[in-house]
Amino acid sequence: MSKARMATVSLAGCFGCHMSLLDIDERILQLVELVEFDRSPINDFKSFTGRCAVGLIEGGCCNEENVHVLRSFREHCDVLVSIGDCAIMGGLPAYRNFVPLKECMEEAYLNGPTVYNPSGELPKDREVPLLLNKVYPCHEVVKIDYYLPGCPPPADTLWAALTALLTDQPVELPYELIKYD
Amino acid sequence: MEQTLEFTIDGLPVTAAPGETIMAAADAAGIYIPRLCAMKGLSPFGACRLCTVLVDGRSQSACTQPAAAGMVVENDTEQLQGFRKNLIDMLFVEGNHFCMACEKSGNCELQALAYRFGILAPKYQYQFPQREIDASHPDVLLDRNRCILCARCVRASQELDGKEIAGFVGRGGEKHLAASSGCGFVGTDVAADDAALAACPVGALLRKRVGFSTPIGQRKYDHQPIGCEKELRPEKSSTTSDVQKGVAS
Structure with missing residues (x-):
């Protein structure tokens, strides 16, 4: 049997969740x-490059590109996992929602x-994605x-959930692996 | 001889003194009923409804309802735990709870309840309401983004501190906590070591300049679920299951 494929992305995130994924150390x-x-x-x-079993989403949606990428992940992935507080509730970028x-x-x-902006212009290059009116949690878009909460989710949480998902086991997280900070 | 009442909670025999609430009797019997606005030493308030139990089939808040002989109380049922989970979800989305940046994180009762219930993400839409903070006092901060309107500070101030530092203003979605002065907490006689501050279950009413003093791993709810100290036989530590799947769908 060929190996399952997994995709990951950081939308409006800081890559901290990806760093936490690397924190699984030699288990990688x-x-x-x-x-x-x-x-x-x-x-x-x-x-x-093809269909994926699992997609990990870090970060919420703050601009139109985030929405396109997130929809593309939904299209290509069987199981989509929001990892980290930004994907789940907007996180620190969502402070601009006020x-x-x-x-x-x-x-x-x-x-x-x-x-320093003597022309007084705001960015309007078509290469720069337009910002959304506010930062949206991923599950409000697709x-x-x-969901694996945390800022970032502990490496053990990511490991426990990923190994369960990839081996067709139910995701069961013990108390100490659910953290919102 | 002291008169006692006998009743059952989830089929277990429990005794109570006349006038004692279901919650107090449950605590004494080693049965945990989840709660946020109820706090030992304060008068019952019945605001958060987390402690709702079925008494002979009818919903009652365990913190306000006196025990009566022969009553049949249901507490740990799938339906009630589901209702409680929904209430916690709603509290999370109706305020602005940025746990990752909150100094109460790890010691917060709202967060601890979410952990205990294995909530990975609220199923309702985030409201991101506009809420004002009151940082007027040199030693006390009120961050209404995190306030859950439990009134524990209001009651603690009146009943334990003998003061009246704050009260509620507005109704419905507009209801909020306000200092009992026209110019914020700086105009009240609140002090940093007031019981009112210690009574806040979340990070809304805080003493300034002492945050983040406890390292992660040593905070109150880092290792043990809230309520386990009340339980005679703590449940097997709660785990999420694939029931969690698609909570926000």
Whole structure:
């Protein structure tokens, strides 16, 4: 039987959850026995090469590109897992949800104390993804199958959930592996 | 001879003194009924409804309902635990609970209940409400983003501190905690070591400049679920299962 394929991505996240995945230490050798990485920052594949069993989503959706990528993950992955508080509830980027987008942009590009912007223009290059009005949790954009909270989720949590998912076992997390911080 | 009442909780025999609440009797019998607004030493309030039990088939809050002889109380049932889980979910989405940046994390009763119930993500939509903070006092901070309106600070201030530092303002979704002065907590006689601050179950009413003093791993709920100290026979530590699958779908 060929190995299951797994894809990962960091949307509006800090890559901390991916660092936590690397924190499984030498168990990563067991992980590559179980999976082949498809699209992921781990191997730097920028697009999908085929159908994936598992997709790990770090970060919420703060711009239109995040939404496109997330939908593409939903399309290509059998099981989609939100990992980390940003994917689950927006996380620190969602602190901007309390400030209107216009004010955010003006603070960042016009009024901030260290801003030098003599033209007074806001970014409008078509290469720059448009920001959403607020930061959305992933499950408010596409269907998400599993959630692993934490900032980041402990490496043991990721390991326990991944090995269960990849071996068709139920995901059962003991008390100490569920953390919101 | 002291008169006692006998009744059952989930089929287990429990005794209570006349006037004692179901919750107090349950605590004494080593049965944990989840709660947020109830706190030992404060008068019952019945706000959070987490302690809702079925008494002879009818919903009652265990923190306010006095025990009566012969009553049949259901507490640990799938339906009630489901209701409680929903209530916790709703508390998470109706406020702004950024656990990763909160100094109460690890010692927070709301978070601890979510852990105990194995909640991986709330199933309701996040509201991201606009809430004001009151940082006017030099030693006390009120962050309404985290306030769950349990009134434990209000009651502790009145009943334990002999003060009246805060009360509720507004109704429905507008209801919020406010200092009993026109200019925030700086205008009240609140002190950093008031029982009112210690009574806050979440990170809403805080003493300034003492946050994050306990390392991760040594905080109150890092290893043991909330309520296990009350249970005679702690349940097997709770695990999530594939029932969690698709909670937000």
